[in-house]
Amino acid sequence: MPTSRRPDPARSEGALPGAPAGSDLLELGGIPLRDVVLDPRVGTPSYVYDLDGMVGDARALHAAFEGAPHLVSYAMKANSAGPVVRALAEAGCGADVVSGAELVLAMRCGIAADAIVYSGVAKTDEELDLAITAGHDGILAIQAESVEEIARVDARARALGRTARISLRLNPALDADSLDTHRHINTGHDEAKFGIPLASIPTAFAAAAASRHLTLVGLTAHVGSQVTATDGYLASARVVFRVAREARGRFPLRFVDTGGGFGIDYGAGCPVTPADFIRATRALQAEHGLEDLMLGCEPGRSLVGAHGVLVAKIIQQKVGDGGRRWLMIDAGMNDLMRPALYQARHRVVPLATTTGEPTATWKVVGPVCESSDDFGPHELPEAPVGHVALLDAGAYGYSMASRYNGRAFPAEVFLRGGRIVAVKERRPLADWVDDCLAAR
Numbered sequence: 235m236p237t238s239r240r241p242d243p244a245r246s247e248g249a250l251p252g253a254p255a256g257s258d259l260l261e262l263g264g265i266p267l268r269d270v271v272l273d274p275r276v277g278t279p280s281y282v283y284d285l286d287g288m289v290g291d292a293r294a295l296h297a298a299f300e301g302a303p304h305l306v307s308y309a310m311k312a313n314s315a316g317p318v319v320r321a322l323a324e325a326g327c328g329a330d331v332v333s334g335a336e337l338v339l340a341m342r343c344g345i346a347a348d349a350i351v352y353s354g355v356a357k358t359d360e361e362l363d364l365a366i367t368a369g370h371d372g373i374l375a376i377q378a379e380s381v382e383e384i385a386r387v388d389a390r391a392r393a394l395g396r397t398a399r400i401s402l403r404l405n406p407a408l409d410a411d412s413l414d415t416h417r418h419i420n421t422g423h424d425e426a427k428f429g430i431p432l433a434s435i436p437t438a439f440a441a442a443a444a445s446r447h448l449t450l451v452g453l454t455a456h457v458g459s460q461v462t463a464t465d466g467y468l469a470s471a472r473v474v475f476r477v478a479r480e481a482r483g484r485f486p487l488r489f490v491d492t493g494g495g496f497g498i499d500y501g502a503g504c505p506v507t508p509a510d511f512i513r514a515t516r517a518l519q520a521e522h523g524l525e526d527l528m529l530g531c532e533p534g535r536s537l538v539g540a541h542g543v544l545v546a547k548i549i550q551q552k553v554g555d556g557g558r559r560w561l562m563i564d565a566g567m568n569d570l571m572r573p574a575l576y577q578a579r580h581r582v583v584p585l586a587t588t589t590g591e592p593t594a595t596w597k598v599v600g601p602v603c604e605s606s607d608d609f610g611p612h613e614l615p616e617a618p619v620g621h622v623a624l625l626d627a628g629a630y631g632y633s634m635a636s637r638y639n640g641r642a643f644p645a646e647v648f649l650r651g652g653r654i655v656a657v658k659e660r661r662p663l664a665d666w667v668d669d670c671l672a673a674r
């Protein structure tokens with residue numbers, strides 16, 4: 235989480251426009267963000283991540299299991315940057331992957347095959363083959379999302395002469411309104427494409443039992459993202475545990491996995507922590523007499539979201555009829571898509587708070603030619619200049635970025651121990667032009 239502090243005067247030289255000496259500077263990971271963007275490799279727009287913060291959150295989550303057998307499968311879609319995945323692997327996380335490419339990346343970042351689960355409704359044959367053969371014995375489990383997929387995994391395992399471990403991702407058919415989250419990130423209702431409908435579980439059990447090439451090792455569910463109350467999550471976990479009790483006499487179960495989705499505080503508060511979800515889920519697991527099974531979870535956002543910011547430069551101001559004010563920045567919806575996609579709000583704050591008191595409302599917008607390229611109204615100084623940070627952008631930021639409108643992917647900067655440890659520079663715009671001309 236970025237903090238603001240008064241820097242030592244020596245650091246105030248070379249201040250950004252609008253950030254005079256002695257100003258309060260916004261920090262991340264113990265470094266003023268202003269110093270980060272002034273690094274010649276960085277510039278704007280840039281994502282900046284605090285790896286120590288991510289590792290700290292991963293450790294806190296592990297601690298919530300109090301030594302009980304568990305697997306924290308980091309949902310790599312949230313942020314798949316190598317330094318992030320490596321840091322979380324070192325902090326003891328496995329991975330939840332959703333493509334063959336994520337699977338390869340997880341293993342190249344040091345995550346063992348038997349700490350990887352693979353979700354997703356439409357895995358290709360090539361991706362299934364990769365999962366079945368990864369490491370020496372395949373990944374921990376392919377999370378089958380339909381009865382039809384179970385048949386496809388069986389066919390691939392048979393063709394390879396191997397046995398594939400599967401888990402069943404259940405669709406717990408929760409009321410779509412039971413989670414206090416946006417409908418696009420609510421996945422556990424019966425109209426969602428995700429998971430095996432409860433009525434098909436007997437068929438799924440029969441298919442797994444009949445195959446010599448499948449071993450059913452787990453039951454799982456994931457109901458949605460940015461969940462800020464435990465009720466819906468626990469309702470889904472209850473379904474997983476109930477089905478696990480039915481399965482355990484018939485199959486060599488190793489784990490139950492209740493998914494990710496733990497919400498974070500984007501500024502409006504978040505009353506529960508990931509550890510609260512885990513404590514409540516463990517109590518429910520014990521009520522069902524399943525403590526001997528490993529308890530899995532698949533957090534993405536809650537490990538990385540609060541530890542990243544998107545830094546952008548203010549390009550210009552525009553004042554329209556009726557005093558409407560727009561602040562145009564050099565980051566757009568192609569860099570951070572969540573506001574356009576889910577009407578998400580990220581706080582926008584100047585890097586140097588002495589650019590003035592926040593007395594005016596500015597609509598902060600990007601350069602992309604879409605009305606939805608809009609980061610919403612924010613209280614900012616009367617005449618903002620210099621740079622701003624969009625907070626809590628560590629999850630579903632860069633990993634969803636595009637090059638729409640001929641724009642480059644933003645730079646990425648990784649901080650650890652109070653210093654920059656790695657930078658991925660912005661790709662030159664010529665790459666985009668070359669790509670458009672690449673057809674032969």
Ligand SMILES: Cc1ncc(COP(=O)(O)O)c(C=O)c1O
Pocket residue numbers: 309312330353354456458459460493494495496532533534535536629
């Ligand atoms: C199957 C699965 N697991 C885990 C996650 C991670 O969710 P979050 O980032 O909200 O923790 C997702 C995200 O959509 C998902 O689809």
